Amino acid sequence: MPSLCSADLWKTSERWDLMGKELFRLKDRHNADYCLGPTHEEAVTTLVAHQTTLSYRQLPLLLYQVSIQCLAVWGDEPKPRFGLLRGREFYMKDMYSFDMSEEAAHRTYESVCQAYTRLFARLGLRCVQVQADTGNIGGTLSHEFQLPADIGEDRLLVCGTCSFAANVETLSPDKTDCPQCSAGTLVESKGIEVGHTFYLGRKYSNIFKAIFSNHQNKPTVAEMGCYGLGVTRILAAAIEVMSTEEAIRWPGLIAPYQVCVLPPKKGSKVEEAAFLAEDLVHTLGQFLPHLRGEVVLDDRTQMTIGKRLRDAGRLGYPYVVVVGQAALEEMPKFEVICQHTGETVFLSKDGLIDLLRTVETV
Amino acid sequence: MPSLCSADLWKTSERWDLMGKELFRLKDRHNADYCLGPTHEEAVTTLVAHQTTLSYRQLPLLLYQVSIQCLAVWGDEPKPRFGLLRGREFYMKDMYSFDMSEEAAHRTYESVCQAYTRLFARLGLRCVQVQADTGNIGGTLSHEFQLPADIGEDRLLVCGTCSFAANVETLSPDKTDCPQCSAGTLVESKGIEVGHTFYLGRKYSNIFKAIFSNHQNKPTVAEMGCYGLGVTRILAAAIEVMSTEEAIRWPGLIAPYQVCVLPPKKGSKVEEAAFLAEDLVHTLGQFLPHLRGEVVLDDRTQMTIGKRLRDAGRLGYPYVVVVGQAALEEMPKFEVICQHTGETVFLSKDGLIDLLRTVETV
Numbered sequence: 017m018p019s020l021c022s023a024d025l026w027k028t029s030e031r032w033d034l035m036g037k038e039l040f041r042l043k044d045r046h047n048a049d050y051c052l053g054p055t056h057e058e059a060v061t062t063l064v065a066h067q068t069t070l071s072y073r074q075l076p077l078l079l080y081q082v083s084i085q086c087l088a089v090w091g092d093e094p095k096p097r098f099g100l101l102r103g104r105e106f107y108m109k110d111m112y113s114f115d116m117s118e119e120a121a122h123r124t125y126e127s128v129c130q131a132y133t134r135l136f137a138r139l140g141l142r143c144v145q146v147q148a149d150t151g152n153i154g155g156t157l158s159h160e161f162q163l164p165a166d167i168g169e170d171r172l173l174v175c176g177t178c179s180f181a182a183n184v185e186t187l188s189p190d191k192t193d194c195p196q197c198s199a200g201t202l203v204e205s206k207g208i209e210v211g212h213t214f215y216l217g218r219k220y221s222n223i224f225k226a227i228f229s230n231h232q233n234k235p236t237v238a239e240m241g242c243y244g245l246g247v248t249r250i251l252a253a254a255i256e257v258m259s260t261e262e263a264i265r266w267p268g269l270i271a272p273y274q275v276c277v278l279p280p281k282k283g284s285k286v287e288e289a290a291f292l293a294e295d296l297v298h299t300l301g302q303f304l305p306h307l308r309g310e311v312v313l314d315d316r317t318q319m320t321i322g323k324r325l326r327d328a329g330r331l332g333y334p335y336v337v338v339v340g341q342a343a344l345e346e347m348p349k350f351e352v353i354c355q356h357t358g359e360t361v362f363l364s365k366d367g368l369i370d371l372l373r374t375v376e377t378v
Numbered sequence: 379m380p381s382l383c384s385a386d387l388w389k390t391s392e393r394w395d396l397m398g399k400e401l402f403r404l405k406d407r408h409n410a411d412y413c414l415g416p417t418h419e420e421a422v423t424t425l426v427a428h429q430t431t432l433s434y435r436q437l438p439l440l441l442y443q444v445s446i447q448c449l450a451v452w453g454d455e456p457k458p459r460f461g462l463l464r465g466r467e468f469y470m471k472d473m474y475s476f477d478m479s480e481e482a483a484h485r486t487y488e489s490v491c492q493a494y495t496r497l498f499a500r501l502g503l504r505c506v507q508v509q510a511d512t513g514n515i516g517g518t519l520s521h522e523f524q525l526p527a528d529i530g531e532d533r534l535l536v537c538g539t540c541s542f543a544a545n546v547e548t549l550s551p552d553k554t555d556c557p558q559c560s561a562g563t564l565v566e567s568k569g570i571e572v573g574h575t576f577y578l579g580r581k582y583s584n585i586f587k588a589i590f591s592n593h594q595n596k597p598t599v600a601e602m603g604c605y606g607l608g609v610t611r612i613l614a615a616a617i618e619v620m621s622t623e624e625a626i627r628w629p630g631l632i633a634p635y636q637v638c639v640l641p642p643k644k645g646s647k648v649e650e651a652a653f654l655a656e657d658l659v660h661t662l663g664q665f666l667p668h669l670r671g672e673v674v675l676d677d678r679t680q681m682t683i684g685k686r687l688r689d690a691g692r693l694g695y696p697y698v699v700v701v702g703q704a705a706l707e708e709m710p711k712f713e714v715i716c717q718h719t720g721e722t723v724f725l726s727k728d729g730l731i732d733l734l735r736t737v738e739t740v
Contacts, residue, residue: 018467019381019446019448019467020402020448020466020467037407040382040404040406041404041405042402042403042404042414043403044402045399052404083446084381084445084446086381086382104382105380105381105382
């Protein structure tokens, strides 16, 4: 979808005025107005409207992209806060769905929400799906996906008894009893928004005429939804909620590398173990093809193990393997530090291979 | 590198005024000026200038990205010409080099030019490297990589005797004798620009203080080059120069799929060959792992072979395999149409595997 969106489309949907200062606006050399589109309901609905032969048999239709977005309201504070969390440019996944009926559209909406929930579970992140305001995107139903965190800028109300959870924007802020189960008490917490879904209904498809032929071959307006994931924010928020002061921790699936192997310092009395470290890296590549490209040999052997361990902590390898004295003994062992649990274990080569066999990569 | 570039940097390099209407300019909500940077000399040189410990041992340093670029001068004609060739948004690869001396920087410049030449050769495209104007990027030496084509918008002068070639902008347009060998005559042709290299020297590194420590540990200003490839343009220009009226032709390496297999039409007298087509797709996947995901079975068997052949021509598969009568004979053969040569051959399954074994993929 285009980075530069024509103002005409945005005026047609009335979002040109609605968005106010959130929108980056610019002109071409003929003085025509454009904006850097933060979402693409107008563009994608127009695209679908141009498919004149769209049939109900082709629905649901889901279109998505991952792209860099620029927002005028973030990152221009005199003292920028939270680094990547509020950068002015960020990666976003946005997706738009077109369905043949309200019922089908609600099923699509539900299945995307479930996919988002699975995605955060696979990343090992606790995520809460909360009722949210539809804001300047619109529609009749909306949910945010929030990672609970003290530095979060959103205030959430979560029921202690049932599954109810909402952004405080959607409720009176002093509400304490749960509107869903009545029995529970709402507890306030803070969250970082990492995803947002909207049930749009026909808001955009009516305006831009996104039409398909139904079972009776009659032109029918599509039911829409839209769904966003803040790719950069997920990265930043995950590090925020998982890390300690000493060590960065990534969800294993998005850690840049899974394993760091540290050979002994040059000139130390166990220097001869260096070749065992190289051999280990080779063996891991051989027996664990899913870890190819995921194992780093930190061969800066002019530095002490201690210094390199500190660097490894700062880089956030889920597993750090120290090759030292224990590797030279009759029953060779490797010292393995598991970042996520903080545990250190001594394992034989086979034991290490067994441990790493279960590491999930993408 | 940022999509939104601060006007301050561009004013420091004096390109803010120089670029005129080519630049998309915009303001944030505090009225600060930005542009959508078409190239990133300012941003990348500032980045390198901030690496305070840069040593000659770390040079050459080459930094690159592939990103979407927006240009204000293209795509806003009332009747847009040449589709993808002059779209307002396009993918660009831009790279910037930092070297310790003029000599080293010239070596880097040369090796990037050679890499570009190899890249076009691997794509099977005839490409001419021509002397070019340094324009609003600057520097002391510049080359364009041009694909000769009648619809090209650049005018080139190429010597018939030696290797001299130049964009007409760099010579007097009525020049006919070669300035390099004196013996040859310059012949004019048209070209589509798909790459551009600049030897920048210290133009940006002086202004932004991109400095490294030399052998004597003295702070020294880096020598720079910059190098662009028009990714979208290469795609569009390749199709332009290779296709016929009837069939689109891609360079094999960037064709979306390499092979299309056509089973017979449902209800035809060779219908029973359908399972041989499915079997063939399976066998190709098994014996030619590099073609996995590159073979399409066009199972729209309600359509005639003729119609599907026409579609295959429009989609530009380098190889189309028709499974028909010949596949049912005692010595089964497949009809193979090679798009690039226009040839049709009948091959056994082994013969087809041998032919496709040499297909290069990325």
